[in-house]
Amino acid sequence: MNEATPPNRCRIVLIAPPLATAEHICAAFEGGDVASLILPENGMDDATFQAFAEKIVPIAQGAGIAVIIAGDSRVAGRVRADGIHVEAGPQELAETIERVADKMMVGTGGAKTRDDALELGEERPDYMFFGRFGYDNKPEPHHRNLSLGEWWAEMIQIPCIVMAGSELASVTAVAATGAEFVALSSAVYANGLDPRAAVAAANALLDETAPRFEG
Numbered sequence: 001m002n003e004a005t006p007p008n009r010c011r012i013v014l015i016a017p018p019l020a021t022a023e024h025i026c027a028a029f030e031g032g033d034v035a036s037l038i039l040p041e042n043g044m045d046d047a048t049f050q051a052f053a054e055k056i057v058p059i060a061q062g063a064g065i066a067v068i069i070a071g072d073s074r075v076a077g078r079v080r081a082d083g084i085h086v087e088a089g090p091q092e093l094a095e096t097i098e099r100v101a102d103k104m105m106v107g108t109g110g111a112k113t114r115d116d117a118l119e120l121g122e123e124r125p126d127y128m129f130f131g132r133f134g135y136d137n138k139p140e141p142h143h144r145n146l147s148l149g150e151w152w153a154e155m156i157q158i159p160c161i162v163m164a165g166s167e168l169a170s171v172t173a174v175a176a177t178g179a180e181f182v183a184l185s186s187a188v189y190a191n192g193l194d195p196r197a198a199v200a201a202a203n204a205l206l207d208e209t210a211p212r213f214e215g
Contacts, residue, residue: 009210010175011035012202013161015133015185018042022055024195028188029063031199035181036066038085040133046075053079068107070133076104083107083126094123107161117148121158128152129183131163136186139167146177153178166190168202175210182206 014037016025028034037060041049053069057079060067069076070085073096083105086096097106109129111117117128130145130152141164149162159180164170166186174182188198 006035007033007203007207008212010171010179010182010206012171012199012206013038013181013183014188014199015183016040016042016056017134017185017189020189022052024189025056026059028195028199029060029065031196031201032203034063034065034199036068036082038068038070038133038183039081040070040085041072041075046072050075050078053081057081066105068105073100076100085109085129086125090119090123093120093125097123097125109161111148112144114148114151117152121156125158127181128156128158128160129163130160130179131183133185136163136166136183138165139170140165141170141173146173149174149179150177153180168198168205171202171205172209175206178211180213 012034014028014034016039039053044052053075057067066082068083068085069081073084076084084096084100085107086093087110093108100106105126107127107129108120108125111120121128130148145162149160152160161181161183162174162177162179163183164174164187168187171182184202188195
């Protein structure tokens, strides 16, 4: 399970894929250090999504993993999640941050350019996500996400998450950018994979190759 003291290097953020069961998602928590889990609604209606999240949130939080609900602040509040992921313009992002201030963290994504990212960053979200849910279908991370992550990590204090590829080895390229977090989805949850073993292998790769953060 998770260590009491998180490793001083790029850490894993899991993203639940469509059609995955709660049991399959939670199995990954036994593989070692995981910083947080993002739960997109993945086409579920509100009631189904809420019931799904209610199964996962206490297990994840009990393992020291922050749970972030993508897109629905009402469900996030009802299931007592740790945060909300918002992909919208700066105004909506700012409104969300103001509405849930001191209750939940608010992260954002969707930026395709440096200017987009800086505009969203002005609203002071808790993190910036580079990538798109469900688009980690190639072995390697998308070049644009790596480039934006490296630039952001060097220039901006707000932490960033960079989407990895479908192969676990891609965590090495993400960590090399200096990003604080690497997002994994299909590399952990694709059919036929053991989520526990995948997370353990990803952590071993990061232990071996990821740069250590100062301080």
